[in-house]
Amino acid sequence: MTNISPEPQRVSLPFLSRFSLDSWSVALATALVVLIVAGILPRVPW
Amino acid sequence: MTDTLAAPQAHRISLPQRFAELIPGVALLLIIGLAGKVIEQSITAYGKAHHMALPNIEYVLWAIVIGLVIANTVGVSKIFKPGIATYEFFLKLGIVLLGVRFLLGDVLKLGGISLVAVALELTISIVLMTWLGNYFKLSPKLTSLLAVGSSICGVSAIIAAKGAINAKDEDASFAIAAILALGAIGLFTYPLIGHLIGLTEHAYGLWAGLSIDNTAEAVAAGNLWSEQAGKIAVLAKTTRNATIGFVVLGYAIYWAAKGEASTVDNKAAFLWNKFPKFILGFIAISLLATFGAFNKEQSADIANLSRWAFLLTFAGVGLSTDFRAMRKQGLYPFIVGAVGEVGIALVTLGIVVAIQPWLPV
Numbered sequence: 001m002t003n004i005s006p007e008p009q010r011v012s013l014p015f016l017s018r019f020s021l022d023s024w025s026v027a028l029a030t031a032l033v034v035l036i037v038a039g040i041l042p043r044v045p046w
Numbered sequence: 047m048t049d050t051l052a053a054p055q056a057h058r059i060s061l062p063q064r065f066a067e068l069i070p071g072v073a074l075l076l077i078i079g080l081a082g083k084v085i086e087q088s089i090t091a092y093g094k095a096h097h098m099a100l101p102n103i104e105y106v107l108w109a110i111v112i113g114l115v116i117a118n119t120v121g122v123s124k125i126f127k128p129g130i131a132t133y134e135f136f137l138k139l140g141i142v143l144l145g146v147r148f149l150l151g152d153v154l155k156l157g158g159i160s161l162v163a164v165a166l167e168l169t170i171s172i173v174l175m176t177w178l179g180n181y182f183k184l185s186p187k188l189t190s191l192l193a194v195g196s197s198i199c200g201v202s203a204i205i206a207a208k209g210a211i212n213a214k215d216e217d218a219s220f221a222i223a224a225i226l227a228l229g230a231i232g233l234f235t236y237p238l239i240g241h242l243i244g245l246t247e248h249a250y251g252l253w254a255g256l257s258i259d260n261t262a263e264a265v266a267a268g269n270l271w272s273e274q275a276g277k278i279a280v281l282a283k284t285t286r287n288a289t290i291g292f293v294v295l296g297y298a299i300y301w302a303a304k305g306e307a308s309t310v311d312n313k314a315a316f317l318w319n320k321f322p323k324f325i326l327g328f329i330a331i332s333l334l335a336t337f338g339a340f341n342k343e344q345s346a347d348i349a350n351l352s353r354w355a356f357l358l359t360f361a362g363v364g365l366s367t368d369f370r371a372m373r374k375q376g377l378y379p380f381i382v383g384a385v386g387e388v389g390i391a392l393v394t395l396g397i398v399v400a401i402q403p404w405l406p407v
Contacts (some may be wrong), residue, residue, distance in 0.1 A: 019133050021138060022138060022323035025138035025139040027213060029139050029143050029327055033146075033331065033334075037340065041347070045350075
């Protein structure tokens with residue numbers, strides 16, 4: 001018999017899942033702005 | 047009945063695997079968005095080369111149309127779904143970064159005008175949708191979801207309200223599908239109506255932001271007119287989004303009083319919990335721009351990133367709109383949604399035309 005549990009256990013990432021989509025977008029936006037201001041992020045032409 | 051939207055079966059996967067799962071869908075968003083841009087530029091170039099005056103259709107519409115056609119014909123393979131779902135994230139990222147194009151004075155001035163219009167829009171939408179839902183004898187909770195979805199912001203408001211009033215999964219799925227599909231129809235008709243009655247770009251942006259329910263579609267509708275109209279649509283829509291907690295709290299209290307939802311003990315925590323936090327990011331970047339934290343090039347770069355984020359968003363809107371999902375609920379809910387949305391579009395158009403003299407040209 002294979003050892004498969006009927007209900008796979010959800011991987012818990014309590015630290016990461018505590019943040020909502022909103023918080024992630026603010027965090028990434030902040031990081032991108034910091035990279036631009038620091039002159040690290042290259043300009044992507046539109 | 048479950049309390050949450052049906053979640054896919056959880057697997058034991060690591061964080062890098064989770065990111066890897068996003069790659070096919072995000073790549074698809076990028077390809078569709080870029081295809082939209084290529085089509086727009088090709089038409090313009092063809093018109094110039096042959097001295098023809100072709101209508102300038104923004105890449106926004108092409109990206110949405112390509113997504114709609116794929117989603118409603120061949121369908122979207124499972125492998126792309128996690129990545130496509132990131133379009134909401136890119137929308138929020140785009141709005142936060144767009145804050146660089148708003149000086150605080152503009153936000154306060156336009157936000158003030160929007161706030162008055164939003165208050166009117168909220169009241170009228172809720173009254174109209176509730177009356178229509180009762181008239182067509184829809185289930186009271188589906189009526190509540192449609193009222194919340196049409197008064198504030200389609201998808202996130204419906205999901206927030208669903209949990210708060212213990213509505214059924216199928217009611218929430220229907221309300222989301224209806225709001226997205228009706229918004230998609232709006233994308234094709236709004237610019238035509240706006241041009242027909244001679245709205246200014248400020249008035250048009252305000253109208254799109256006030257009456258289109260899904261944030262991504264409202265931003266897309268604004269950008270179809272011009273980038274400036276897109277900015278105004280974002281501001282009006284964000285003002286609407288900010289009211290989400292109050293309206294959902296109102297419905298939660300109503301259903302709790304009827305004994306069909308759990309009571310809300312800490313109202314302040316409830317409001318904070320439902321408040322869309324990305325708006326704070328938008329305000330923060332707008333504040334930094336107002337106080338001269340960025341030079342001209344830096345501002346241009348941040349605005350550029352915002353456009354790239356929106357490009358992915360618009361592709362995701364088309365891919366996530368499934369007209370077939372609505373067939374299961376029958377015709378009446380769709381009629382209620384459609385009649386209600388047309389009514390709201392007309393009333394908000396009236397509000398915008400009335401306040402147009404006070405808007406900047």
